[in-house]
Amino acid sequence: MKKYLFFTLLAMLSLNAYSQEQQKEKSQSKTIEFLSRDGSFFKKEFYDLQTIGSSYDKIECQVLIITDMKTNSKMGCLRMTTTYPSSGSNDSYIGTLDQDEIDACIMCLEKIQSDIITSAPNTYTEAEYKTRDGVSIGTFWRKQKSEWAIYVQTKSYTSRSMSSIKPEHISLLIKVLEDAKAMIVEKTK
DSSP states (O other): OHHHHHHHHHHHHHHHHHHHHHHSOOOOOHHHHHHTOTTOOEEEEEEEOOOBSOGGGOEEEEEEEEEETTTOOEEEEEEEEEEEEETTEEEEEEEEEEGGGHHHHHHHHHHIIIIITTSOOSSOOEEEEEOTTOOEEEEEEETTTTEEEEEEESOTTOGGGEEEEOGGGHHHHHHHHHHHHHHHHHHTO
16 A cells, blocks of 8 residues: 555656646757757856846846857857845746847837827736747736736746836836847847
8 A cells, every 4th residue: 555655646746746847848949059059069158247137036138159169150149137036045037039029028118118108008908929939028907906917937837937027117127128129239249
């Protein structure tokens, strides 16, 4: 009986681990694809950009420049890190925006800032930009508080990767995206 119970418990734990792994979506990011090539030798350079927010709702931004040392080809992306404080430690979640996604993200943030959050909607409303790596940047209407919630979520499979942005920080996020784009162009020449 103890053997049966042990194997049942082991099977349940295995299924749980498999289920959690299945929840994580495979990234479609060109940068992640570039990094996953077998037999490659990469140099990775991380350039810190301005952090948005503080403490609980902090979004750390970096430009990552990757050089394939065998072919000397280069690629760059913007990395965004959100942190979820938990007891004893903080869980960090990293998402990427490929270089060719940055302009569309800037346009979406500008629309959110100028057109969407300037007035209260008559019905529940959401607006969201999503990258190939599953990063979501958007807003939704909080009817109970009569306000817009603006967010960055770096992993689509967990809400723990979501950080809020104050409306006055949208301009700062747009500037960080513009700086990242310029740095990627400069460093991948």
